[in-house]
Amino acid sequence: MKIFIKPILAVIIFCIMQLLAGMVFTLFSSTPQDVILNRPGLFATSIMVSGILTVGILYWMHMFSPRTFDPRRVNWNYAYLGIIGVLLGILVVDLLSEKLKLPDLMQLEFIGLSQNRLGVLAIAIVGPIVEEVVFRASVLGYMLRHEVGQWTAIAVSAILFGLVHFNPAQIPAAIIIGMLLGIIYVKSHSVILTSIIHIINNSLAVYEMRVFGGLIKDFSLTNIMGESLAELYILVCALLCFVFLRDYMKKYHRIKNIHKHHHHHHH
Numbered sequence: 001m002k003i004f005i006k007p008i009l010a011v012i013i014f015c016i017m018q019l020l021a022g023m024v025f026t027l028f029s030s031t032p033q034d035v036i037l038n039r040p041g042l043f044a045t046s047i048m049v050s051g052i053l054t055v056g057i058l059y060w061m062h063m064f065s066p067r068t069f070d071p072r073r074v075n076w077n078y079a080y081l082g083i084i085g086v087l088l089g090i091l092v093v094d095l096l097s098e099k100l101k102l103p104d105l106m107q108l109e110f111i112g113l114s115q116n117r118l119g120v121l122a123i124a125i126v127g128p129i130v131e132e133v134v135f136r137a138s139v140l141g142y143m144l145r146h147e148v149g150q151w152t153a154i155a156v157s158a159i160l161f162g163l164v165h166f167n168p169a170q171i172p173a174a175i176i177i178g179m180l181l182g183i184i185y186v187k188s189h190s191v192i193l194t195s196i197i198h199i200i201n202n203s204l205a206v207y208e209m210r211v212f213g214g215l216i217k218d219f220s221l222t223n224i225m226g227e228s229l230a231e232l233y234i235l236v237c238a239l240l241c242f243v244f245l246r247d248y249m250k251k252y253h254r255i256k257n258i259h260k261h262h263h264h265h266h267h
Contacts, residue, residue: 085244
């Protein structure tokens with residue numbers, strides 16, 4: 001059990017930093033809602049500063065190595081399999097979680113942030129990278145380095161990733177997405193691919209909120225597509241997600257020796 005202490009501690013630090021950021025900004029305003037809805041730029045800045053500080057603390061704790069950011073370690077020949085596979089999986093998860101109709105406690109905040117430039121930067125770029133460093137490089141990476149079985153490590157990091165969202169509408173989806181991103185990380189040992197996926201996903205969400213956020217009361221992909229088309233999408237995309245990720249798991253191997261690019265791989 002001792003192996004899990006540091007990963008859980010990393011997640012607690014992440015949460016405390018987020019809460020501190022929120023508290024600092026409540027000092028500047030009458031109500032928390034007021035900060036978020038009337039000063040989204042301030043709120044966004046707090047999220048980004050707390051995220052960057054969290055990454056600094058985890059680096060100081062030796063939870064991840066800077067090598068995780070080295071693009072030369074990524075095997076770009078097969079990277080696309082993982083990226084497409086997970087994005088298809090996320091679409092399935094989003095459609096399925098809409099069916100659950102869980103309460104969304106954060107909807108107003110997200111819509112508020114997505115209308116602001118700093119808010120977009122926080123949600124679409126900085127947030128995803130920070131979360132990848134915390135949950136993939138630090139939590140999952142630490143467990144993999146300490147001989148935890150890869151599926152156990154993926155599951156633990158995914159559950160922690162889900163719970164940290166504190167929002168019923170996001171938790172089940174975030175756990176499954178955490179599993180998918182974990183699969184990508186286990187093979188690549190780099191947050192570059194997982195960050196690309198996370199950034200694309202969040203950017204699409206921001207775009208969606210900017211376009212539809214103010215217009216539609218009950219905005220959902222299912223409403224736009226219609227029930228039967230949504231169900232067809234779920235089936236087709238789930239199948240494709242499985243095929244792409246299976247191929248990624250089979251074919252992807254890390255580029256360990258960066259300087260020798262010309263050696264051939266045989267399958």
